[in-house]
Amino acid sequence: MATTPQDLQDWQIDLAGVVIGHGTRVLIEDIDGNGTPPKRSTAQPIPGEDGSYPGRDLLGVRTLRIQAGIRTPGDPAAALDLLAQLEATADSAVRLEPGATDVLRIRRPGRPARRQYGRVLSVEPVSMARAVHGWIPVHITFEGLDPAWYFDEVSGVTMPLDTSKQDKQGFTAPLRAPLTAGTADPESRPGRAVNAGNRPSWPTIRITGPVVNPKIWIVDHPDAVLEFEPLALGDGEWIDIETRPGTRWVTRNGQGSAAGLLTRRSRLDAFAIPPGRSDIRWSAQDATNTARLNITWRDASTSL
Template sequence: MSTPTQHKHRIDLAPWQFEIGGVVLGRGTRIPIGNIEGLGSPAVRAQDVDNPVGDGTHPGQDFYGPRTVRIEAGIKTPGDPTAAADLLARLELAVDDPAARTRPEGRAVLRGRWPGHGIRRMYGRLRRMEATSTANAVNGWIPLDIEFAALLDPRWYADDRSRLTLSLDQAADHKADDRNVEAPLCAPADCGSADPADRPGWITNHGNVSAWPSIRVHGPVVNPRIWNTVTGRVLELNLSLRAGEWVEMETRPGTCWALRNGVTNVANDLTPVSRLDLFAIPRGRSEIGWSAEDPTGTCRLDVSWRSAYTAL
């Protein structure tokens, strides 16, 4: 199991600032930014097919390709070439990070802040960190060409995680006997009309596109079943967990898995209707419910997510 490369203490960012590998770039820093490309829509991979017997093309599905963010910046430490070289070395270390570079599931993080927005982040690979000239390095000026490629997922995410913890007692009012939920159990407007104290499973994706949750079920528990009342999507596991054991499920694009105690793959214990790659949190408010067998009443469900956005 791999997690994105992060630093122990997150760095706060002001508007017009970005952070890569612990180094802050942009307004008010020693690495001012001249221009940024790639903040618009990602490139589209069109699946059109030429008409073999006439004019035109049959339109197919349009998928997003990687989003590549290119940053033109420069290290600026007037009269201090040593400080400039040290900053360049720190940026090169971000590229060299083995956890993000040498493993297929490895991801680096690009964080940024647009005026009027909170800090948002993107996951991908740092593909270029080039000092395009050293002509003025002696004066502490090194121009940079930086490329960050969001390969699996072009979305931006909130820097802060949202979290929900539910015991079975809290979810008791929302248990469903129908084990083949296919449609929403309540519309978003209906879910928003009740007293929040009566709906402990409410969750909110503040972004403008669907987000991908991380889910952990803590034992003792038998046959846990989790659903979203708005999307109707369900995750069912045909297994039992002892006290102290857990199952963690990850749904983000390209990294879907289900692990027992962080080691054993239990994806085969998911029922056929359980699609990790489709268990997304819609934008706005929805509700998580769950059911299981636990005579002790001590099991719990943890859900965490980051609100997702199309833009910085």
């Protein structure tokens, strides 16, 4: 029952690699918890007066409760095997690894598949009375730790070093016709990122050397800055950055934390790609012009 993202069909759910729903032997009766996650209110009572002063209301976990039924008419052994597959999603190695998450994917008609990051909390058979006939009703609980729904498709951009300063230095003789100033289509600029959702999306970033003291920023968003200093990456070395809440980290060459190389100005908690179009820029020192910045993200939405 495992599937790839391309294989998910309408009215199906991929629960940590096990697909249930339309066209499978696990039918879905209902799903509860698709709406707005509960809020963590920080309202404070107003001293000596009625009412409270509103603070920042933060979204909490999204608890999805799936009512389903395993149906394998006349084959109780197959029903029990399916139950074991579902139970294994709640007892995987993910539960023992701090920061690790499962993925729940849902596809609705007319919409692409979207995903939640969290953990399968429980898979409970409601009754085994009809298991002998190949029917086992189950309740599945998934805790979404990120309030956003992410698109299944990954978007990305790969950029050489920012050459905007060089573009402003004029022409170099001798001049030859025809004279051009590069592409005239602003949509083709290598630093353009488009988030088609309505929530900010947290990107994954890789800087590949050789490069010295790289700095990355999102234009028109002054807090969205990541700056490394001092840092020198040799040819073939890289820095990986994960910005998603709950899983933020920086590693060098895949080993150990390199977060200490970020300057005080850097804000992992502010480096999110806003809805719509954004311009991403970076600067550094690279005599070879072979250093690259690669940014990938999934468009984010408030709902399915």
